[in-house]
Amino acid sequence: MSVSPEQVRHIAKLARIAMSNAELERLVPELNNILGWVEQLAEVDTGGVEPLTAVIDQKLRLRADAITDGDCREAILANAPDAEHGFFAVPKVIE
Amino acid sequence: MADSTAPYRVKGDTGEWEVVVGLEVHAQITASKAKMFSGAATAFGAEPNTQVSLVDAAMPGMLPVPNQECIRQAVRTGMALDAVINRWSRFDRKNYFYADLPQGYQISQLYHPLVGPGEVEILLDDKDENSVKQIGIERIHVEQDAGKLMHDQHPTKSYVDLNRCGVALMEIVSRPDMRSPAEAGAYLRKLRAILRYVGSCDGNMEEGSMRADVNVSVRKPGGEFGTRTETKNVNSVRFVMAVIEHEAKRQVELIEEGGEVAQETRLYDPDKNVTRSLRSKEDAHDYRYFPDPDLLPLELDEAFLEECRSSLPELPDAKRKRYEGLGITPYNAGVLTAEVETARWFDALLDAGAEPRQGANWVVAELFGALNRRNETLATTGISPVEAAELLKLVADGTISGTLAKQVFEIMLETGDAPSRIVEERGLKQTSDTGAIDAEIDKILAANADKVAEYKGGKPQLFGFFVGQTMKAMQGKANPQVVNERLRAKLD
Structure with missing residues (x-):
């Protein structure tokens, strides 16, 4: 399996990562190296081995239903480039 | 009266067409005080961005921890829909960028949902208890809601409120089993009733705690499925029915003119009663799902499932059958069980000693009539089941006539006094002297x-x-x- 320059450009666009042609030229072989490397793992026979979902044998912890957080609007909005009337203000987004 | 069980057909130039409908219902888990993955509050109508934690705002380094109550409510809902509960499920990331989603992805469950196949029984004709149809449920998964955008407050800016961001949703996906707007309406009303009995979701469509994505396609009766369109975020039963009617007609006209239905997302405009294409970029659906590395798989043990099961109330279908067994007419039994508040009120009336048939007739005719007239509900009226049972008893034992009972009831509505006191004080006792x-x-x-x-x-x-x-x-x-x-x- 390998990726084409078009696929890499597409993925970059979906992830909103701007990419120059020079970067693209460098990244395509790099990504293909990684993919080839992962592909090697597929050669191992894993028949009868349970899928490993985490390296530490732990269970997902659940939280009790209690209000323990929030009510910190100033902190939430502090890093926003623009905020008005308690809202984040962003360039108009409407279809 | 038209036969409501006759197949629904759209008449075209080339003959009759059948409509195929599937619904994806997003039901907010209103039973939880806190959000799905954070400890921020979920109450409706708070000041903007006051119910947002650093997790909801997707600050770097924050980690989600699932709320046990949200999982519990989704499992109970699944059980109420007679569905398979998956003891092992997993969370996935659905990646997309939008201003209402600070994480850049929604935590959802694509590959291993919490709840598998189930079903909902609907009546095609309210007055005919034999007109049942099973609507299949494909799955229910739990996911996070996004924030809210306001576009009309500023000429060049959109305002973002993240209060809803991270609130737990159940996405209840039906099979494409519905064949008319009426069936879809009956399914939605029944589903809403079940959610409200279970208590997982308040079913309040005005406040957005329940909304539906409507999948519609048309075909020649019994033929191959056609290409479907998906109309997003429809927020009332009436609108869902209107979307299906409109969309089926539009598709039939399009196909008969030689066109092809595009598999696309559409939006409903209730003011004009039309759907229109949401012309998004072609890669908008490329969500690149992958397992969320912040969350381990969700594993449920038998004790947890048993608690979910044993905490379920009597559900609408079982209650309706029980009422019918008490001699109540199928129609009255249907009316009394349609809303959980009504059913609870009526159960309390029976507990207070009312005779079931008489009680049912009185609630459906007299009480509902009065509430309608006075623009009140069971929640706002001062009439308690105990007082109502007392009134019915006064009629049953001949103390007052049916005519007098109406009069006493009116006085009860006005004054809130107990019926026996009204009868006593105003000398309304029936005389056989x-x-x-x-x-x-x-x-x-x-x-x-x-x-x-x-x-x-x-x-x-x-x-x-x-x-x-x-x-x-x-x-x-x-x-x-x-x-x-x-x-x-x-x-x-």
């Missing part, structure tokens, strides 16, 4: 000698006039049966 009744009858017959002569001369319909006059003279308190008997004795 023949002496008093005879005295009034004699006066009336004497004062209306002309009518008595007419009656005797062959106008039997005048009998009702004498009954009416007597009841009026007795201020409605005479036992109608005794009045009839005494009048017959004197006139015939």
Whole structure:
């Protein structure tokens, strides 16, 4: 399996990562190296081995239903480039 | 009346078409106080961005921890829909960028949902308990809601409120089993009723706690499935039905003109009653799902499932059957079980000793009539089931007549007083005292000698006039049966 320059450009666009042609030229072989490397793992026979979902044998912890957080609007909005009337203000987004 | 079980068909130039409908219902888990993955509050209508934690705002380094109550409610909902509960499920990231989603992805469950196949039973005809149809449920998964955008507050800016961001949703995906707007309406109403019985979601469509994505396609009856469109975020039963009707017609016209239905997302405009294409970029659906590395798989043990199961209330179908077993008509049983508040109120009425048939008739006719007239609900009215049972008992044991009961009920509505007190204080007890009744009858017959002569001369319909006059003279308190008997004795 390998990726084409078009696929890499597409993925970059979906992830909103701007990419120059020079970067693209460098990244395509790099990504293909990684993919080839992962592909090697597929050669191992894993028949009868349970899928490993985490390296530490732990269970997902659940939280009790209690209000323990929030009510910190100033902190939430502090890093926003623009905020008005308690809202984040962003360039108009409407279809 | 039209046969509501006849197949729904869209008439085109090339013959009749069948419509195929599937619904994806997003139901907010309103039962939880806190959000799905954070400890921020979920209450509706708070000041903007006051119910947002650093997790919801997707600050770097924050980690999600699932709320046990949200999982519990989704499992209970699944059980109420007779669905398979998956003891092992997993969370996935659905990646997309939008201003209402600070994480850049929604935590959802694509590959291993919490709840698998189940079903909902609907009635195609409210008055016919045999007109049942099963609508398949494909799955229910839990996911996070996004924030809210406001576009009309500023000429060049959109405002973002993240209060809803991270609130737990259940996405309930039906199979494409519905064949008409009416079936979709019946399914939604039934699903909403079940959610409200379970208590997982309040079903409040106005506040957005329940909304539907409507999948519609058309085909020649019994033929291959056509290409479907998906109309997003429809927020009332009526609108869902309108979308199906409109969208089926549009697709039939399009196909018959030689066009092709595009698999696309559409939006419904309730003001114009049309759907329009949401022309998004072609890669908008490229969500690049992958397992969320912040969350381990969700594993449920038997004790957890058992608690979910044993905490389920009696559900609408079981309750309806039980009511019918008590002698209540299928129609009344349907009305009484359609809303959980009504059913609880009626159960309390039965507990207070009301006779089921009489009680059901009274609630459906008298109580609902009065509530409608007064623009009230069971929640706002002061009438308690105990007082209502007392009123019904006064009728059943002959203390007051049906006519007097209506009068007492009106006074109860106005004053909030107990019926026995009203009857006592206002002297409304029904009388069978023949002496008093005879005295009034004699006066009336004497004062209306002309009518008595007419009656005797062959106008039997005048009998009702004498009954009416007597009841009026007795201020409605005479036992109608005794009045009839005494009048017959004197006139015939």
